[in-house]
Amino acid sequence: MSSGSMSDTVLQVEGLHKAFGGVQAVADVSFAVSAGEMLALIGPNGAGKSTCFNMLNGQLVPDAGIVRLAGRDIVGLRPRAVWRLGVGRTFQITATFASLSVRENVQMALYSHAGRLRSMLQRFGAAFRTEADALLAQVGMLDQADRTCGVLAYGDLKRVELAMALANDPRLLLMDEPTAGMAPRERVELMELTATLARARNIAVLFTEHDMDVVFSQADRIIVLDRGQLIAGGTPAEVRANPNVRAVYLGGTH
Amino acid sequence: MTFASIIIQLLNGLAAASSLFLVSAGLSLIFGVTRIVNFAHGSLYMLGLYGAYSLIEALGRTPFGFWSAVILAALAVGLVGIAIEVLVLRRIYRAPELFQLLATFAVVLVIKDIALFTWGAEDLVGPRAPGLSMAVEILGKRIPAYDLLLIAIGPVVLGVMWLLLTRTRWGALVRAATQDREMVGALGVDQAKLFTSVFFVGSVLAGLGGALQIPREPANLELDLAIIADAFVITVVGGLGSITGAFLAAVIIGVAKAFCIGIGTVTWFGFEISFSKLTLVVEFLIMAVVLVARPYGLLGKPQAVQRIAADPVPPLTAPSWKIALVWVVLLLGVPLVADRYITIMLTDIVCFALFAVSLHFIMGPAGMVSFGHAAYFGLGAYAGGLLLKRAGLPMEAALLLAPLCAGAFAVVYGWFCVRLSGVYLAMLTLAFAQISWSIVFQWDSFTGGSNGLFGIWPSAWLAGKTTYYYLALACCGTGIALLWRVLFSPFGAALRAGRDSPLRAEAIGIDLRGFQWAAFVLVGALAGLAGSVYAFSKGSISPSTISIGQSTDGLIMVLLGGVETLTGPVVGAAVYTWVRDAVARHTEFWRAVMGGIILLIVLLFPQGLVGGLKALFLRWKEARA
Numbered sequence: 001m002s003s004g005s006m007s008d009t010v011l012q013v014e015g016l017h018k019a020f021g022g023v024q025a026v027a028d029v030s031f032a033v034s035a036g037e038m039l040a041l042i043g044p045n046g047a048g049k050s051t052c053f054n055m056l057n058g059q060l061v062p063d064a065g066i067v068r069l070a071g072r073d074i075v076g077l078r079p080r081a082v083w084r085l086g087v088g089r090t091f092q093i094t095a096t097f098a099s100l101s102v103r104e105n106v107q108m109a110l111y112s113h114a115g116r117l118r119s120m121l122q123r124f125g126a127a128f129r130t131e132a133d134a135l136l137a138q139v140g141m142l143d144q145a146d147r148t149c150g151v152l153a154y155g156d157l158k159r160v161e162l163a164m165a166l167a168n169d170p171r172l173l174l175m176d177e178p179t180a181g182m183a184p185r186e187r188v189e190l191m192e193l194t195a196t197l198a199r200a201r202n203i204a205v206l207f208t209e210h211d212m213d214v215v216f217s218q219a220d221r222i223i224v225l226d227r228g229q230l231i232a233g234g235t236p237a238e239v240r241a242n243p244n245v246r247a248v249y250l251g252g253t254h
Numbered sequence: 255m256t257f258a259s260i261i262i263q264l265l266n267g268l269a270a271a272s273s274l275f276l277v278s279a280g281l282s283l284i285f286g287v288t289r290i291v292n293f294a295h296g297s298l299y300m301l302g303l304y305g306a307y308s309l310i311e312a313l314g315r316t317p318f319g320f321w322s323a324v325i326l327a328a329l330a331v332g333l334v335g336i337a338i339e340v341l342v343l344r345r346i347y348r349a350p351e352l353f354q355l356l357a358t359f360a361v362v363l364v365i366k367d368i369a370l371f372t373w374g375a376e377d378l379v380g381p382r383a384p385g386l387s388m389a390v391e392i393l394g395k396r397i398p399a400y401d402l403l404l405i406a407i408g409p410v411v412l413g414v415m416w417l418l419l420t421r422t423r424w425g426a427l428v429r430a431a432t433q434d435r436e437m438v439g440a441l442g443v444d445q446a447k448l449f450t451s452v453f454f455v456g457s458v459l460a461g462l463g464g465a466l467q468i469p470r471e472p473a474n475l476e477l478d479l480a481i482i483a484d485a486f487v488i489t490v491v492g493g494l495g496s497i498t499g500a501f502l503a504a505v506i507i508g509v510a511k512a513f514c515i516g517i518g519t520v521t522w523f524g525f526e527i528s529f530s531k532l533t534l535v536v537e538f539l540i541m542a543v544v545l546v547a548r549p550y551g552l553l554g555k556p557q558a559v560q561r562i563a564a565d566p567v568p569p570l571t572a573p574s575w576k577i578a579l580v581w582v583v584l585l586l587g588v589p590l591v592a593d594r595y596i597t598i599m600l601t602d603i604v605c606f607a608l609f610a611v612s613l614h615f616i617m618g619p620a621g622m623v624s625f626g627h628a629a630y631f632g633l634g635a636y637a638g639g640l641l642l643k644r645a646g647l648p649m650e651a652a653l654l655l656a657p658l659c660a661g662a663f664a665v666v667y668g669w670f671c672v673r674l675s676g677v678y679l680a681m682l683t684l685a686f687a688q689i690s691w692s693i694v695f696q697w698d699s700f701t702g703g704s705n706g707l708f709g710i711w712p713s714a715w716l717a718g719k720t721t722y723y724y725l726a727l728a729c730c731g732t733g734i735a736l737l738w739r740v741l742f743s744p745f746g747a748a749l750r751a752g753r754d755s756p757l758r759a760e761a762i763g764i765d766l767r768g769f770q771w772a773a774f775v776l777v778g779a780l781a782g783l784a785g786s787v788y789a790f791s792k793g794s795i796s797p798s799t800i801s802i803g804q805s806t807d808g809l810i811m812v813l814l815g816g817v818e819t820l821t822g823p824v825v826g827a828a829v830y831t832w833v834r835d836a837v838a839r840h841t842e843f844w845r846a847v848m849g850g851i852i853l854l855i856v857l858l859f860p861q862g863l864v865g866g867l868k869a870l871f872l873r874w875k876e877a878r879a
Contacts, residue, residue: 057761078760079760079761080760080761080762080763080764080765083761083762083763084763089761091757091758091761095755095757095758095761096754096755096758097750097751097754097755097758097759098754098755099568099569099570099750099753099754100569100747100750100751100754101569104747105751108747108748108751108762108764109762109763111744111747111748112748112762112763112764113762113763116744117744117745117747117748117764117769118744118745119743119744119745120739120740120743120744120745120746120776121739121740121743122743122744123742123743124742124743124744124746124747125747148568148569150568164758164762167762168762168763
């Protein structure tokens with residue numbers, strides 16, 4: 001399959017493999033995400049979702065396979081290089097800068113995007129204030145912009161992460177369990193917000209998720225991973241009806 | 255080298271390795287379970303030697319007296335370990351790690367003076383082991399019988415430790431806690447008892463290592479920091495928390511040292527290479543190579559993630575220029591009213607303040623703890639002196655070029671250091687400081703060796719004590735202002751961000767290593783400036799400006815003031831320098847007094863002086879409101 005065959009394919013993954021010792025964590029996984037699409041990657045614990053994710057943004061190097069971002073092979077690039085190509089990322093356990101304020105966290109991403117972090121004598125925080133506030137307004141965190149991230153509630157940290165991930169105007173968002181640790185209502189809110197932003201900005205979103213309500217209500221398409229292999233894929237309705245998926249989730253493997 | 259001499263050097267190395275292994279195994283065990291970097295571990299070793307010496311005198315120089323003394327000394331040191339754990343460390347397990355470090359420094363100071371008080375300042379030469387004072391002939395060379403016994407003791411202790419750790423319930427708990435301390439606590443294990451027992455066993459090992467050395471090495475007061483450097487190297491090379499790793503590393507390093515002595519000076523391709531001079535450096539070279547190839551040591555594993563994260567570091571508040579201005583005016587005015595003595599002391603304080611602020615920059619906001627920051631202070635001092643004496647530069651040029659030399663060393667050392675993190679990083683900085691120290695110490699013809707350099711005085715127009723004080727204030731004040739400015743720049747913010755979350759920093763495109771390397775060089779250069787200003791104020795430099803003692807002084811200043819505040823290091827430097835001077839004028843035992851004061855502060859103000867006073871002030875304001 002040649003890249004660019006679909007003009008709006010943002011991420012294309014082909015034949016991804018990764019083994020740890022003797023354990024085949026991810027085996028021959030292929031899929032694609034298009035601009036403005038919400039693709040959910042689901043599967044039971046230990047199915048290989050996080051491994052899969054970490055290979056997409058350069059934290060892990062796959063044993064085999066191709067990862068194309070807008071047609072360009074990004075395997076072997078470091079996470080920071082992948083980010084520079086327009087991939088935003090949120091983590092399963094939030095990772096923000098706890099000693100900086102909410103606004104400064106977002107400004108950090110904006111400074112980095114603009115390549116302006118090397119200055120040693122300017123004052124940090126003077127630039128990109130408006131831009132940071134605009135992003136914070138989009139995720140509903142503007143009223144807490146001056147608070148230190150270290151004191152925020154978990155759900156709010158997730159929003160800050162989202163704002164940071166959006167700061168480099170990404171074409172692809174990778175969200176690893178974006179709603180883990182949140183209250184059920186917050187979960188749907190956060191993913192609705194993500195979906196709205198993704199469609200408005202034409203961003204491709206790939207997310208993993210344990211909460212099936214969130215998955216089936218927010219995803220445009222779903223792919224299912226079990227023991228390292230893709231066992232199903234399609235619209236929420238198709239996946240819901242798929243006997244393999246039913247076996248994995250209901251058939252006693254868990 | 256002949257085959258026979260190779261075997262002999264091998265045996266020498268193995269004999270030396272035994273005591274090193276015992277000390278390091280204890281250190282590793284204690285670190286594995288409690289996560290405390292116990293600087294006082296070397297002091298326990300020293301007490302082992304002194305204790306064995308006195309007990310042998312009391313029990314008689316018979317085989318029975320000797321061996322009872324060795325065992326009793328080890329057990330007594332174990333009791334001292336228990337006392338340290340129960341009286342000091344247990345109270346601060348919840349305090350930040352660095353504060354526990356400060357407490358162990360204080361214990362080092364106190365124990366050194368107790369030893370000075372009890373045994374005096376003279377080296378004490380112990381007896382040879384009764385019944386084992388003969389030599390055994392091996393391949394035509396004579397080897398002391400006692401050395402052969404030591405060679406056997408290492409593996410025996412390793413075996414006993416292995417049985418203890420794998421075959422007893424206590425051992426299972428220790429291994430579990432080394433892997434995941436929180437989980438062991440969550441399972442209802444009495445952590446206090448476990449920690450105390452681990453401290454006891456670790457301290458007995460240190461004491462035994464010391465006591466067994468008494469026939470080979472005189473008991474003296476410098477052993478504490480000397481052996482702790484060796485023990486750090488061995489535990490880090492072997493992998494923190496791994497007893498077998500410690501044994502392996504002790505053997506490798508013991509044998510390497512023995513061969514360096516044995517080879518002596520050789521000529522290769524017309525170059526004379528003195529291997530015996532490498533002896534002091536070789537272990538640190540091994541460590542640097544091992545850590546770069548295997549960042550967690552030979553048999554170590556990455557440290558377990560702590561789930562209950564420490565409280566997030568509070569945000570830094572930018573310095574107020576108004577308050578700074580008031581201070582500058584006050585400091586400018588001091589020589590008008592103060593005598594010569596105070597002016598000289600203030601000059602010292604100003605130098606140490608820049609030294610401490612540069613150390614704070616790297617260990618606080620940049621999150622890279624350095625145990626060897628004196629390297630840059632000392633190299634700056636030597637660079638200034640050497641540029642004046644050997645290169646014949648004018649003093650003004652030497653003073654200002656010295657920081658660049660220190661910075662150049664930081665470029666090399668930093669490149670290695672930023673590849674590591676946490677304790678391993680700290681140990682590697684210590685290693686580089688020791689390498690620098692031993693080169694300076696041994697290169698008589700260039701650096702003046704152990705005597706140092708003399709006659710490095712400022713130019714005539716700067717020679718007055720008051721004038722020089724103003725020069726120091728200008729140089730160091732500018733340095734401090736620059737570092738504080740950088741902390742609040744995009745560069746400084748990126749460093750703080752990287753300390754908070756390296757993962758997130760990388761995920762938003764920050765080349766954290768590059769930033770950390772640049773920070774390393776910056777603080778190295780400025781510590782070098784402090785050293786160079788200091789050297790010209792004294793007129794002489796000795797290798798002690800690069801020593802571990804100087805590095806720990808810097809750490810004490812930063813931690814005493816409070817690592818989470820900006821002004822803390824300055825206050826710490828001033829208080830420490832002043833109190834040390836004031837106490838030293840009244841008593842020979844100033845270390846014990848300093849140690850006692852630090853311990854009090856540690857127990858009363860776990861956020862450092864400035865942090866503690868701030869908290870008190872806030873409470874007072876709340877009470878009034």
